[in-house]
Amino acid sequence: MAKLKIHYYPEKVLTQKAQPVTDFGPALEKLAEDMLETMDDSEGVGLAAPQVGVSKRLLVLCEPEGEPMCLVNPEIEESEGREYGEEGCLSLPQIYARVARATRIKVRAQDLFGEPFELEAHDFLARIIQHECDHLEGIVFPDRLDVFTKEEVLEQWETVRKGLTRSARQRV
Numbered sequence: 001m002a003k004l005k006i007h008y009y010p011e012k013v014l015t016q017k018a019q020p021v022t023d024f025g026p027a028l029e030k031l032a033e034d035m036l037e038t039m040d041d042s043e044g045v046g047l048a049a050p051q052v053g054v055s056k057r058l059l060v061l062c063e064p065e066g067e068p069m070c071l072v073n074p075e076i077e078e079s080e081g082r083e084y085g086e087e088g089c090l091s092l093p094q095i096y097a098r099v100a101r102a103t104r105i106k107v108r109a110q111d112l113f114g115e116p117f118e119l120e121a122h123d124f125l126a127r128i129i130q131h132e133c134d135h136l137e138g139i140v141f142p143d144r145l146d147v148f149t150k151e152e153v154l155e156q157w158e159t160v161r162k163g164l165t166r167s168a169r170q171r172v
């Protein structure tokens with residue numbers, strides 16, 4: 001397994017719609033494994049392929065104390081309820097905001113071998129899946145905020161991002 005580079009907002013791959021996965025095979029399995037390792041290593045609970053620079057509809061996630069999961073070509077078919085909860089994102093590290101999400105969703109997806117399955121998710125798991133599915137549409141969590149909060153959050157991110165780029169340069 002290998003750790004992948006996480007792309008930061010607003011790189012293009014994070015703001016465009018990802019393409020459906022059509023090739024199921026060892027390359028997809030390897031990508032999913034590497035994404036899981038990258039997510040664990042970064043102490044994230046979810047990661048979408050565009051975040052590692054791959055514009056494909058694949059995401060991995062793992063609830064605290066839960067089992068790792070991979071969702072290929074996921075579609076949220078039903079959603080209900082609405083609750084605010086704090087979210088962060090590995091593509092905008094150190095930035096957090098309260099985002100409204102559905103509390104119960106039904107998702108249809110494929111596994112790494114192309115087998116279709118359905119999943120019902122509640123609360124935190126439902127939140128993770130909605131956040132990651134947004135990435136496949138080129139949406140990041142600040143896009144879900146009201147315009148004033150979004151502006152504030154993106155300003156904070158700009159400051160953090162400059163700092164991150166600077167420290168990365170110093171490490172070279």
Ligand code: ZN
Pocket residue numbers: 088089090091131135
């Ligand atoms: Zn994210």
